[in-house]
Amino acid sequence: MVEYSTPTLDAVFHALSDPTRRAMLHRLSTSERTVSELATPFNMSLAGASKHIKVLEAAGLVRRHVQGRTHICALQAARLAEAQEWLRYYEQFWQERLDDLEDILRAEDRALAETAKHGARKTPKSKPDTKE
Amino acid sequence: MVEYSTPTLDAVFHALSDPTRRAMLHRLSTSERTVSELATPFNMSLAGASKHIKVLEAAGLVRRHVQGRTHICALQAARLAEAQEWLRYYEQFWQERLDDLEDILRAEDRALAETAKHGARKTPKSKPDTKE
């Protein structure tokens, strides 16, 4: 079973379960930022934002270096690769389901064509819209 | 910005942040299971396990159908695809870092070779093992 280091996955997925932290990661994907810069867009105290950054740091998703009184944060993406690896195992399942869905829709189309040919049954007026 | 439906990502990543729930998903990847079967490997009450299944269900990762008094659960992977899509944006960053790491190691090797040639400095005995 794909069981990557569990505490790491615990922490990474937990860090990602909060929209504020995901937004912070996104901002760090464009450039390094100070703690205050990361905190700025959020309607919360600096201490609150600092806590979120600590969570990201603890999960290994952010690293920081201090210049004077300024803490510069940077994205550290390696642990996201671990999360991606974990998810990769399930790729076959959402691919399968998409294939299954296609098969089901095709079978339904054939069934409707058959009943229309025999005229034995009224075909339902509303049928799945496959155009989308 | 890749901002997929946030509440969905909240719920999905939160569901995945617990090792028990990840293990349950893995068991469902081999076949459908009853609630009791899912609960069995864990040292917790049936009600506790039932709560975890509810979290997975609320996140859209599991669906169930009831046969008599038995609740049959199945994996529902589509939302994992959304999580994967979110992570895909960061792929460039862990790829970059791996490239950066290689560059750094190569630069170090060159520097060591230069100093050995000039004999001006003792080269350190221990250096990064690049064989791995």
Next chain:
DNA sequence: CATTTATTCAACCAAATGGTTGACAATTGA
């Protein structure tokens, strides 16, 4: 029909989480 099985529910509890506030430390700038 009584008993058993499968599972959820409500109530409870401890721990964790997310946020605030005020104090404090380190550094910068005037």
Next chain:
DNA sequence: TCAATTGTCAACCATTTGGTTGAATAAATG
């Protein structure tokens, strides 16, 4: 040197989470 800035820390609070227990419900079985 002092005020301002950057940021963390501790204490606090409300909410959420994860788990248990006993009761309740629905369905299957004898």
